[in-house]
Amino acid sequence: xxxxxxxxxxxxxxxxxxxxxxxxxxxxxxxxxxxxxxxxxxxxxxxxxxxxxxxxxxxxxxxxxxxxxxxxxxxxxxxxxxxxxxxxxxxxxxxxxxxxxxxxxxxxxxxxxxxxxxxxxxxxxxxxxxxxxxxxxxxxxxxxxxxxxxxxxxxxxxxxxxxxxxxxxxxxxxxxx
Amino acid sequence: xxxxxxxxxxxxxxxxxxxxxxxxxxxxxxxxxxxxxxxxxxxxxxxxxxxxxxxxxxxxxxxxxxxxxxxxxxxxxxxxxxxxxxxxxxxxxxxxxxxxxxxxxxxxxxxxxxxxxxxxxxxxxxxxxxxxxxxxxxxxxxxxxxxxxxxxxxxxxxxxxxxxxxxxxxxxxxxxxxxxxxxxxxxxxxxxxxxxxxxxxxxxxxxxxxxxxxxxxxxxxxxxxxxxxxxxxxxxxxxxxxxxxxxxxxxxxxxxxxxxxxxxxxxxxxxxxxxxxxxxxxxxxxxxxxxxxxxxxxxxxxxxxxxxxxxxxxxxxxxxxxxxxxxxxxxxxxxxxxxxxxxxxxxxxxxxxxxxxxxxxxxxxxxxxxxxxxxxxxxxxxxxxxxxxxxxxxxxxxxxxxxxxxxxxxxxxxxxxxxxxxxxxxxxxxxxxxxxxxxxxxxxxxxxxxxxxxxxxxxxxxxxxxxxxxxxxxxxxxxxxxxxxxxxxxxxxxxxxxxxxxxxxxxxxxxxxxxxxxxxxxxxxxxxxxxxxxxxxxxxxxxxxxxxxxxxxxxxxxxxxxxxxxxxxxxxxxxxxxxxxxxxxxxxxxxxxxxxxxxxxxxxxxxxxxxxxxxxxxxxxxxxxxxxxxxxxxxxxxxxxxxxxxxxxxxxxxxxxxxxxxxxxxxxxxxxxxxxxxxxxxxxxxxxxxxxxxxxxxxxxxxxxxxxxxxxxxxxxxxxxxxxxxxxxxxxxxxxxxxxxxxxxxxxxxxxxxxxxxxxxxxxxxxx
Ligand code: FES
Ligand code: FES
Numbered sequence: 006x007x008x009x010x011x012x013x014x015x016x017x018x019x020x021x022x023x024x025x026x027x028x029x030x031x032x033x034x035x036x037x038x039x040x041x042x043x044x045x046x047x048x049x050x051x052x053x054x055x056x057x058x059x060x061x062x063x064x065x066x067x068x069x070x071x072x073x074x075x076x077x078x079x080x081x082x083x084x085x086x087x088x089x090x091x092x093x094x095x096x097x098x099x100x101x102x103x104x105x106x107x108x109x110x111x112x113x114x115x116x117x118x119x120x121x122x123x124x125x126x127x128x129x130x131x132x133x134x135x136x137x138x139x140x141x142x143x144x145x146x147x148x149x150x151x152x153x154x155x156x157x158x159x160x161x162x163x164x165x166x167x168x169x170x171x172x173x174x175x176x177x178x179x180x181x182x
Numbered sequence: 183x184x185x186x187x188x189x190x191x192x193x194x195x196x197x198x199x200x201x202x203x204x205x206x207x208x209x210x211x212x213x214x215x216x217x218x219x220x221x222x223x224x225x226x227x228x229x230x231x232x233x234x235x236x237x238x239x240x241x242x243x244x245x246x247x248x249x250x251x252x253x254x255x256x257x258x259x260x261x262x263x264x265x266x267x268x269x270x271x272x273x274x275x276x277x278x279x280x281x282x283x284x285x286x287x288x289x290x291x292x293x294x295x296x297x298x299x300x301x302x303x304x305x306x307x308x309x310x311x312x313x314x315x316x317x318x319x320x321x322x323x324x325x326x327x328x329x330x331x332x333x334x335x336x337x338x339x340x341x342x343x344x345x346x347x348x349x350x351x352x353x354x355x356x357x358x359x360x361x362x363x364x365x366x367x368x369x370x371x372x373x374x375x376x377x378x379x380x381x382x383x384x385x386x387x388x389x390x391x392x393x394x395x396x397x398x399x400x401x402x403x404x405x406x407x408x409x410x411x412x413x414x415x416x417x418x419x420x421x422x423x424x425x426x427x428x429x430x431x432x433x434x435x436x437x438x439x440x441x442x443x444x445x446x447x448x449x450x451x452x453x454x455x456x457x458x459x460x461x462x463x464x465x466x467x468x469x470x471x472x473x474x475x476x477x478x479x480x481x482x483x484x485x486x487x488x489x490x491x492x493x494x495x496x497x498x499x500x501x502x503x504x505x506x507x508x509x510x511x512x513x514x515x516x517x518x519x520x521x522x523x524x525x526x527x528x529x530x531x532x533x534x535x536x537x538x539x540x541x542x543x544x545x546x547x548x549x550x551x552x553x554x555x556x557x558x559x560x561x562x563x564x565x566x567x568x569x570x571x572x573x574x575x576x577x578x579x580x581x582x583x584x585x586x587x588x589x590x591x592x593x594x595x596x597x598x599x600x601x602x603x604x605x606x607x608x609x610x611x612x613x614x615x616x617x618x619x620x621x622x623x624x625x626x627x628x629x630x631x632x633x634x635x636x637x638x639x640x641x642x643x644x645x646x647x648x649x650x651x652x653x654x655x656x657x658x659x660x661x662x663x664x665x666x667x668x669x670x671x672x673x674x675x676x677x678x679x680x681x682x683x684x685x686x687x688x689x690x691x692x693x694x695x696x697x698x699x700x701x702x703x704x705x706x707x708x709x710x711x712x713x714x715x716x717x718x719x720x721x722x723x724x725x726x727x728x729x730x731x732x733x734x735x736x737x738x739x740x741x742x743x744x745x746x747x748x749x750x751x752x753x754x755x756x757x758x759x760x761x762x763x764x765x766x767x768x769x770x771x772x773x774x775x776x777x778x779x780x781x782x783x784x785x786x787x788x789x790x791x792x793x794x795x796x797x798x799x800x801x802x803x804x805x806x807x808x809x810x811x812x813x814x815x816x817x818x819x820x821x822x823x824x825x826x827x828x829x830x831x832x833x834x835x836x837x838x839x840x841x842x843x844x845x846x847x848x849x850x851x852x853x854x855x856x857x858x859x860x861x862x863x864x865x866x867x868x869x870x871x872x873x874x875x876x877x878x879x880x881x882x883x884x885x886x887x888x889x890x891x892x893x894x895x896x897x898x899x900x901x902x903x904x905x906x907x908x909x910x911x912x913x914x915x916x917x918x919x920x921x922x923x924x925x926x927x928x929x930x931x932x933x934x935x936x937x938x939x940x941x942x943x944x945x946x947x948x949x950x
Contacts, residue, residue, distance in 0.1 A: 045212035046205020050371040051454040055869035086205035103199035106834040110660025111202030112421025140877040152845030153877040
């Protein structure tokens with residue numbers, strides 16, 4: 006992450022804010038977020054695509070920040086855990102995580118939340134999700150503490166709260182821009 | 183009486199829940215300091231080699247490289263157990279496993295540090311490596327540690343209680359079997375990370391993802407040769423430990439020395455591969471078990487011979503060697519018991535304490551032995567366990583004192599929840615139910631090094647705003663210790679959880695605590711917090727009583743108010759009550775501390791203190807599995823677990839510990855294997871190949887909390903973080919037998935082993 010001469014400016018919209026930031030050709034999106042932009046919410050658990058702790062949404066799709074070259078994201082819209090809550094409060098799925106005790110150490114939590122948000126926003130809204138569907142949606146995010154039980158409880162609960170009134174892609178709860 | 187009963191035992195989440203879900207929680211690698219350097223460690227590519235020469239001149243000449251340190255710079259050995267300090271930060275004369283640290287480089291960024299690591303030239307003379315524990319125990323010509331006993335033993339324990347041979351001679355049923363428990367590792371999602379800084383006054387501060395700031399503080403002082411008062415250790419939120427961060431590691435000591443050398447902050451973040459190399463995971467253990475029963479299924483004697491594969495360093499191994507025998511003596515009455523436990527060094531990553539420390543492997547053997555006995559004798563396996571229950575307020579054959587032990591309630595709960603009575607024996611072939619049970623310590627009766635300090639202490643302070651601060655040395659590694667402390671204080675003082683700040687695990691700010699290991703914090707720090715909070719509550723009540731001209735015992739603190747019990751319409755906001763108390767006493771604070779009871783807890787023999795604890799938890803599991811006889815695949819359909827934690831102060835968090843334990847045991851039983859190849863290299867040093875269960879792999883876990891309060895626990899509370907793991911593994915193995923009639927005594931239970939066992943079963947049936 007040194008600002009070597011090969012660093013190029015790239016433009017991103019991060020949690021709704023336009024930013025221009027330097028990135029070298031080998032620098033990952035995770036490194037740019039964590040070390041250049043100070044958004045340390047997204048975690049590095051393995052740096053090789055195995056754990057999902059670095060999951061962020063790029064143009065609405067979940068990606069592994071540690072495997073995504075930052076320069077390839079030029080012009081993209083990036084959402085991270087820091088963008089989920091607003092001054093008005095927590096996003097519904099964040100609140101459900103707290104209520105259900107879905108975070109123990111909390112290290113997998115930011116990536117887990119981003120996968121959960123993506124799932125909640127794109128799922129078929131007409132019916133409640135099954136436990137299996139939620140488990141499948143989160144299967145790229147490893148958690149070593151919880152056994153996933155309370156995480157699944159929380160996401161199912163958040164889905165029930167979101168109900169059927171929203172349409173896919175626009176049912177962002179408070180603050181999810 | 184004061185207290186808000188709704189807080190104790192209420193379904194609240196963690197006090198730092200919002201920090202966690204917003205990404206605001208700052209873990210070690212989330213910290214950075216101006217002018218910070220990044221360091222990387224050079225590691226041996228050989229399992230056993232003599233260091234001939236290290237040349238760091240090329241590395242030092244690279245632009246951006248600030249310092250290189252090697253074994254010569256840190257000659258003082260260390261190790262968590264004071265009697266086995268056999269580690270150096272960097273190999274001094276020999277590297278003892280693939281991954282042993284040899285040198286470290288500090289540079290302006292990670293990439294430069296990585297280039298510098300590649301530029302360091304190390305010449306090795308390769309030595310014969312010992313990878314198999316049996317061989318290591320036999321060989322006297324190769325000594326992994328020169329000064330240790332021949333045969334590469336870290337420790338051998340031989341203990342016998344009661345007349346085992348006489349019992350065996352007369353017993354109508356004697357079962358003799360070999361078991362093998364494989365190596366598994368913690369795999370916390372957060373890699374180890376340390377950041378060190380020396381401030382203008384020369385104070386060294388080390389932030390580390392550690393479970394044991396107190397022991398790290400001591401190791402830093404001794405290895406660096408600095409007075410402890412010039413060192414401060416801070417533990418930020420830790421992203422999971424499970425025993426994998428419970429001793430000092432090379433990165434903490436190396437980052438500290440590099441910070442001292444360069445005058446700049448230095449951070450070291452392990453790669454995932456380094457986490458696998460640092461290891462300290464479950465010892466691979468071979469167990470020869472002989473168990474005798476009477477005709478009714480009562481245990482009459484048990485004899486175990488255990489060989490623990492320790493890897494390159496002692497770690498906690500001295501204690502592990504004892505645990506492998508000491509804790510088999512409950513939760514069943516065992517009239518005669520003998521064990522030999524040996525831990526040998528091998529040229530592999532060091533093993534250490536993983537959740538359930540040393541007792542998980544022999545528990546597997548014992549619970550399968552019981553299952554075999556149940557089949558032989560035609561007794562229901564749950565009934566067999568009930569029959570053998572050791573009871574409460576008793577002693578084990580090896581003289582451990584047992585207080586409360588809610589085992590029967592745990593067995594009842596899983597029997598009921600799983601539909602055991604209605605379903606067992608009626609399931610189609612290929613589907614089965616298995617049961618197992620266990621007991622575990624709530625902290626160790628003695629600290630790791632002899633000292634008279636309390637094991638836990640708390641300072642509490644409340645102020646005129648109505649806020650309360652709890653200062654405690656406790657390490658929250660995800661298990662919720664800070665929430666536990668806040669819950670107790672909230673209950674005693676009647677304040678909201680949200681109005682309590684817990685300042686934890688900072689050696690400059692908090693009183694002593696030995697750390698997050700052996701499931702000790704709830705019982706020990708919980709006691710300290712309860713005592714301190716009761717003292718503060720008493721001060722507040724006295725001050726309010728004076729104002730009201732009432733008796734202090736008639737003042738209750740609850741729901742944010744001081745309340746006159748005799749006239750409940752008379753109340754005062756707690757903030758005002760705190761002002762009265764501050765006015766009366768000058769400051770509003772108190773301390774509490776805890777040390778273990780020393781009388782009548784354990785036997786008076788060498789090793790008798792190990793396994794001694796203020797209180798034992800109890801657990802029972804039922805697992806339901808499906809075995810595919812074509813592919814050998816075992817699917818765990820569901821796990822029922824009931825755990826006696828004495829009193830659940832925060833039931834949501836206790837359930838989380840039960841679920842996490844069941845999950846971890848499930849992964850060990852079927853999926854995970856920390857193993858090396860013929861050259862001593864890890865086969866699966868990443869989270870793809872070392873298969874920890876995903877959300878799709880993990881079965882549904884139904885947890886039940888059982889409460890058998892213990893007089894030694896605060897409000898009766900005992901541990902919940904490790905106990906629920908032990909019996910999860912044998913429950914699955916026993917369910918596989920129930921499904922298809924084969925025993926897999928060598929873990930993990932893989933499709934290959936199941937198919938081989940089924941083939942053998944068919945052959946035998948054919949022959950008959
Ligand atoms: S850090 Fe990106 S997947 Fe693990
Ligand atoms: S809460 Fe610790 S890894 Fe998920």
